[in-house]
Amino acid sequence: MSKSFDMELFLAGVLTGSHATRQRHIRQAKIIQTEIAKRWQRETPWAWQRKHVAWFLDHRLGERSQATRYYYVLTVRLLTRRLATSWVFNR
Template sequence: MSKASDMELFLAGVMTGSHTTRQRHIHQAKTIRTAIAERWQRDNPWTWQRKHLLWFLDHRMDDRAEATRYYYRLTIQLIALRLGKPWFQS
């Protein structure tokens, strides 16, 4: 997954909602991918572990507004769903 549009393909099967909502999830997933790639050199979501996503929430979102953290948690739930992992099921 080296191209920017790959996150859209990765999440396509699990995303629902309006066009705006889908675009927000794609944008946030790209932000998550960039942060994890910088920290652990893992730019492919298939190689991510739970600790990578928790690190993102704990360290990259710690100074953000609660609403922002909420929307990123929703995106992370979609990523976990796509990976077939029960990490962040509500």
């Protein structure tokens, strides 16, 4: 039995701001993680490729409001910073 991935611990080094903001980023990162895991069976952010995150932003958030997409892009930028990658998402 494997231990589940702790998104809060993963993002701890890059999270800043108020408690509510940190909780929102953690909640959204867990949603991103769940959707990518369902679609591609990639359980941790270390296994993700740029196409996985781009798919989430394009297909899972396509019908959402502009404000919702904006907040998810902020969370994706935190994930990108934590992964130390140079992925750029202009949404």
